Amino acid sequence: MLALSRRIARRDVRALFIRFCHEVALFSDRIEIEETPFELTLREPCGFAVILSPLRELFLVSLGEERSTDIRVSSVESFMSALDLALGRYLAMKSRLLASA
Amino acid sequence: MPETRSPRRLEDVSHLFLTKRESAKGAGLRRMEAVVWLASLDSSANRAHMAAGLAHAFAANASCVSLMEVCRGLPNIGYYFGMEQARYLAPALDRHALVSGTWGGAIRFSFASNLSVFERSCASPLPAAAPHVIIVAFPCPENSRGGICFPALPAAAAILSENGSQDLFPDAVVIAGNGANAARVRGAAALTREVAPQAMVYFVSRGAVAAPAEAEEHFDYPEGLRASWARRTPPEEPWFGDIAASLSQLISQKRKKGVIRAANE
Numbered sequence: 001m002l003a004l005s006r007r008i009a010r011r012d013v014r015a016l017f018i019r020f021c022h023e024v025a026l027f028s029d030r031i032e033i034e035e036t037p038f039e040l041t042l043r044e045p046c047g048f049a050v051i052l053s054p055l056r057e058l059f060l061v062s063l064g065e066e067r068s069t070d071i072r073v074s075s076v077e078s079f080m081s082a083l084d085l086a087l088g089r090y091l092a093m094k095s096r097l098l099a100s101a
Numbered sequence: 102m103p104e105t106r107s108p109r110r111l112e113d114v115s116h117l118f119l120t121k122r123e124s125a126k127g128a129g130l131r132r133m134e135a136v137v138w139l140a141s142l143d144s145s146a147n148r149a150h151m152a153a154g155l156a157h158a159f160a161a162n163a164s165c166v167s168l169m170e171v172c173r174g175l176p177n178i179g180y181y182f183g184m185e186q187a188r189y190l191a192p193a194l195d196r197h198a199l200v201s202g203t204w205g206g207a208i209r210f211s212f213a214s215n216l217s218v219f220e221r222s223c224a225s226p227l228p229a230a231a232p233h234v235i236i237v238a239f240p241c242p243e244n245s246r247g248g249i250c251f252p253a254l255p256a257a258a259a260i261l262s263e264n265g266s267q268d269l270f271p272d273a274v275v276i277a278g279n280g281a282n283a284a285r286v287r288g289a290a291a292l293t294r295e296v297a298p299q300a301m302v303y304f305v306s307r308g309a310v311a312a313p314a315e316a317e318e319h320f321d322y323p324e325g326l327r328a329s330w331a332r333r334t335p336p337e338e339p340w341f342g343d344i345a346a347s348l349s350q351l352i353s354q355k356r357k358k359g360v361i362r363a364a365n366e
Contacts, residue, residue, distance in 0.1 A: 005128055017195065019193065023175060023193050027144065027174065028144045029144050029145070081186065083186075087176060087180070088331060094327055095331045097327075098328060
């Protein structure tokens with residue numbers, strides 16, 4: 001994760017990237033992290049997935065494997081919006097999974 | 102083993118709090134206080150969801166509630182009390198952030214990721230004359246050295262007391278988790294006994310694992326409980342009222358019999 005974060009030149013955004021990964025990883029004890037040279041995927045068996053793509057000045061947060069929603073994070077405000085959306089998506093998927101069981 | 106007795110409703114037993122007279126200390130009467138700790142073993146319990154639901158159940162029946170959450174990970178209680186994202190997410194960015202609020206006039210709440218931060222807490226006034234339930238929610242550490250420092254909890258929780266207590270030991274500890282790991286459940290019960298030997302132990306779980314020997318009550322998660330996880334309001338399922346009623350009843354009975362002492366004496 002640290003190696004991937006170094007793709008981001010801005011130190012403040014890099015710190016937000018690491019913080020974002022940390023918070024999403026704590027959503028559940030069953031979150032799995034998969035890292036490739038260009039992105040990081042955090043996945044939970046309920047179907048929840050977040051893909052993080054670090055760029056030079058910002059990072060992209062894509063919600064869902066199908067990347068239905070992309071959020072550009074380059075400030076504290078956009079970090080909070082992305083984290084709020086990710087949390088809402090995670091809780092909704094947990095609820096939906098139960099309803100369909 | 103699931104709870105099979107028909108639980109009393111909270112309004113059936115809340116009079117036990119309302120009619121209890123506390124001995125006067127100094128010039129004035131002390132407010133009746135009960136203290137409940139909620140120790141979550143893992144994320145399957147959704148600590149914040151449970152804490153908000155329990156607080157709402159007590160408040161719905163004429164108690165006022167002070168809720169403190171040591172939050173490691175999201176969601177926290179701010180999410181369930183409908184806070185703006187900038188406020189409820191503050192502890193995610195700042196380990197020293199302390200966020201406080203009120204809900205419906207009868208619940209005051211605060212949360213932070215660090216136990217020591219609560220020293221700065223400045224609680225808002227409570228409704229007069231109502232019995233006071235103090236709920237402290239936290240992630241249960243794996244052992245006495247890990248995570249939240251169990252022995253520091255009574256002093257931190259005392260900040261919420263209106264009776265000037267230095268330490269606030271729990272009347273009851275609710276241990277919540279999916280129960281997949283029996284050793285973890287036993288460890289949490291043992292830690293509870295170590296820090297609060299007089300407290301009643303409640304165990305809340307989903308699954309076949311047996312409740313620890315220390316547990317006086319065992320509640321199973323209802324199948325549909327997670328359906329309210331995504332709502333940004335306190336859950337209102339009757340299940341929370343059942344637990345709150347059971348807690349009120351047993352705390353009152355045991356105090357009357359002198360089995361446990363009032364938390365602030």
